[in-house]
Amino acid sequence: MKKEFVVIGLGRFGGSIVQELVQQDADVMAIDKQQERVDEFASIATQAVVADTTDESVLKSLGIRNFEHVIVAIGDDIQSSILTTLILKEIGVQKITVKAQNDYHEKVLRKIGADHVVHPERDMGIRIANNMMSNNVLDYLELSDEHSIMEIKANHLLEGHTIIGLDIRARYGINIVAIKREKEIIVSPQAEDVIHEGDILIVIGEDDDISRFEKKMLN
Amino acid sequence: MKKEFVVIGLGRFGGSIVQELVQQDADVMAIDKQQERVDEFASIATQAVVADTTDESVLKSLGIRNFEHVIVAIGDDIQSSILTTLILKEIGVQKITVKAQNDYHEKVLRKIGADHVVHPERDMGIRIANNMMSNNVLDYLELSDEHSIMEIKANHLLEGHTIIGLDIRARYGINIVAIKREKEIIVSPQAEDVIHEGDILIVIGEDDDISRFEKKMLN
Ligand SMILES: Nc1ncnc2c1ncn2[C@@H]1O[C@H](COP(=O)(O)OP(=O)(O)OP(=O)(O)O)[C@@H](O)[C@H]1O
Ligand SMILES: Nc1ncnc2c1ncn2[C@@H]1O[C@H](COP(=O)(O)OP(=O)(O)OP(=O)(O)O)[C@@H](O)[C@H]1O
Ligand SMILES: [Ca+2]
Ligand SMILES: [Ca+2]
Ligand SMILES: [Ca+2]
Ligand SMILES: [Ca+2]
Numbered sequence: 001m002k003k004e005f006v007v008i009g010l011g012r013f014g015g016s017i018v019q020e021l022v023q024q025d026a027d028v029m030a031i032d033k034q035q036e037r038v039d040e041f042a043s044i045a046t047q048a049v050v051a052d053t054t055d056e057s058v059l060k061s062l063g064i065r066n067f068e069h070v071i072v073a074i075g076d077d078i079q080s081s082i083l084t085t086l087i088l089k090e091i092g093v094q095k096i097t098v099k100a101q102n103d104y105h106e107k108v109l110r111k112i113g114a115d116h117v118v119h120p121e122r123d124m125g126i127r128i129a130n131n132m133m134s135n136n137v138l139d140y141l142e143l144s145d146e147h148s149i150m151e152i153k154a155n156h157l158l159e160g161h162t163i164i165g166l167d168i169r170a171r172y173g174i175n176i177v178a179i180k181r182e183k184e185i186i187v188s189p190q191a192e193d194v195i196h197e198g199d200i201l202i203v204i205g206e207d208d209d210i211s212r213f214e215k216k217m218l219n
Numbered sequence: 220m221k222k223e224f225v226v227i228g229l230g231r232f233g234g235s236i237v238q239e240l241v242q243q244d245a246d247v248m249a250i251d252k253q254q255e256r257v258d259e260f261a262s263i264a265t266q267a268v269v270a271d272t273t274d275e276s277v278l279k280s281l282g283i284r285n286f287e288h289v290i291v292a293i294g295d296d297i298q299s300s301i302l303t304t305l306i307l308k309e310i311g312v313q314k315i316t317v318k319a320q321n322d323y324h325e326k327v328l329r330k331i332g333a334d335h336v337v338h339p340e341r342d343m344g345i346r347i348a349n350n351m352m353s354n355n356v357l358d359y360l361e362l363s364d365e366h367s368i369m370e371i372k373a374n375h376l377l378e379g380h381t382i383i384g385l386d387i388r389a390r391y392g393i394n395i396v397a398i399k400r401e402k403e404i405i406v407s408p409q410a411e412d413v414i415h416e417g418d419i420l421i422v423i424g425e426d427d428d429i430s431r432f433e434k435k436m437l438n
Binding site for chain 1: 222224230231232233234235236238239240243245288290292316320321337338339340341342343344345347348349351352358359360361362363366368370394396397399402404406407421423424
């Protein structure tokens with residue numbers, strides 16, 4: 001059975017959720033109060049509906065209650081976002097994810113029962129700032145406050161060295177879990193494997209250790 | 220030497236970049252044309268300046284040219300975003316990252332020489348849609364179109380099993396690179412290590428294989 005979602009608010013954030021869910025083969029009902037936004041998604045979403053979701057009778061008549069997960073992606077109009085969330089909760093929707101504009105908005109949303117509150121602009125700002133701080137870290141996954149997996153670009157200083165030759169584990173306490181070389185992914189590389197300039201090393205370890213490695217080896 | 224950045228536009232996206240950069244010990248000049256936004260960052264940024272960045276003489280007098288990296292986080296006013304980027308390029312800024320509102324905006328930005336163009340709402344929408352599609356995948360790092368590292372929550376079905384007992388590598392072609400258990404991170408777990416309900420398994424492999432594992436083992 002396909003997963004079923006409702007996305008309310010078809011701005012950039014909500015619109016991109018609709019597209020990605022559909023691409024991953026989910027059923028999506030896309031709702032906005034503006035006709036032109038809905039038209040844009042008519043051929044993409046399973047259903048695209050013009051509706052003002054602050055009207056309880058509208059949400060009921062659309063059968064929203066029967067969907068497993070509703071995303072409220074109304075941004076600037078905080079009052080509509082809150083009222084919509086309140087109604088969704090009252091009609092018994094199981095899981096509600098809501099976009100918040102600020103801390104106050106988030107606080108209210110949590111009080112009225114939103115299951116998951118997201119801050120897309122803020123969270124992406126943090127990600128991008130992290131990427132900018134380190135020239136060689138391309139992307140990362142935070143495992144805990146102190147541990148991460150990071151993609152580090154190997155430069156000419158690493159060219160031709162083996163993993164064991166660089167002694168990365170002993171000297172930095174970090175592990176290379178994979179190497180990305182052009183289109184190939186080498187999982188669990190061996191000690192004798194040779195690193196080339198331009199390789200992307202996927203390393204796991206403590207943030208401080210990874211950053212020591214990044215600075216010492218690459219700059 | 221500290222890294223030095225300029226952030227233009229102190230909305231949620233730009234503001235969050237300023238905060239994260241400062242937290243990571245960079246020097247940041249924060250600029251907005253609205254006095255109240257600038258006031259908010261007066262005690263956070265290294266310098267906070269009220270200025271309209273579509274005025275070339277203003278950018279020159281602020282010495283923007285000497286910073287290594289300028290971020291243009293002007294959103295709705297696409298014309299200001301483009302004009303600001305154009306001037307930055309002309310005065311010789313080395314690296315320019317710009318927030319785009321849509322594909323057309325991105326196209327123009329690239330033509331005039333923006334080094335990096337970001338779509339925060341769209342990219343976060345994609346991330347969140349991915350998180351919603353899979354109940355057990357908590358977070359992920361995309362390595363290529365087909366490979367990822369994913370955080371998968373172990374449920375009661377995995378409780379007490381060893382990694383070798385589950386035969387994950389042979390049956391699914393994926394590897395567990397780490398296990399997150401409460402505050403501890405176990406890197407490169409051994410074949411005989413026992414998995415517990417609530418553990419977060421950090422796995423690497425092809426998306427399809429990980430998703431097969433997630434479905435078979437956890438649902
Ligand atoms: N009560 C409502 N019912 C249905 N849709 C609504 C309601 N209020 C607002 N919307 C819709 O929510 C959408 C997103 O709102 P917002 O004002 O944040 O747009 P946006 O700035 O383009 O969003 P983004 O920052 O994600 O690009 C708009 O298309 C708007 O029409
Ligand atoms: N020419 C300009 N010079 C300086 N700052 C500008 C200029 N034009 C716009 N800005 C500032 O850019 C900031 C971000 O613009 P935007 O309209 O996208 O705000 P926002 O919607 O709050 O952003 P976000 O979606 O990140 O929260 C605003 O604070 C605005 O004052
Ligand atoms: Ca907006
Ligand atoms: Ca926005
Ligand atoms: Ca961290
Ligand atoms: Ca993918």
